[in-house]
Amino acid sequence: MRMKSGKQKQSAENAVRDIRRKTRRQFNAEEKIRIVLEGLRGEESIAELCRREGIAQSLYYSWSKEFLEAGKRRLAGDTSRQATAPEVKELRAEASALKEAVADLTLENRLLKKSMTGDGEDDE
Structure with a gap:
């Protein structure tokens, strides 16, 4: 029986230690x-x-x-x-919006260049 009480005591101590860790x-x-x-x-x-x-x-x-x-x-x-998580999210959204604006302007620029050269053929 001594073996059981030793195991119980050890498991009780482990349980208390685990509770303290989780509720720290x-x-x-x-x-x-x-x-x-x-x-x-x-x-x-x-x-x-x-x-x-x-x-x-x-x-x-x-x-x-x-x-x-x-x-x-x-x-x-x-x-x-260090930047906080909301700041990082805001900066990423801003960077994405700026990249999108650059892409739109680049596309518009190419379309304007093609319309200036005629039927869309490149000048050579």
Whole structure:
């Protein structure tokens, strides 16, 4: 019987681990910035802040590093950024519309050239 309780205990631990992975909290950018700024203020220790927010200290420090590196790049004049999905869709639609306009104008230009030469025969 001991074998069963060991297997049950292991499967229960695995189930709990799986649930925790699937229900892990996702922080958006604003929340990450708020937490990092609170840590930088120094009003409470990083350990207390992380305990209150329910995050690991290593996660806080990685967010802090990303935050400070992004600020450094911005101050150095690197203003490039990643385009968001809606921006990409909008730019693709605009590019498609422009290509279509160029194709229409090219076709119209060819038709006008043919009408100027007579019956559509090329000048040679």
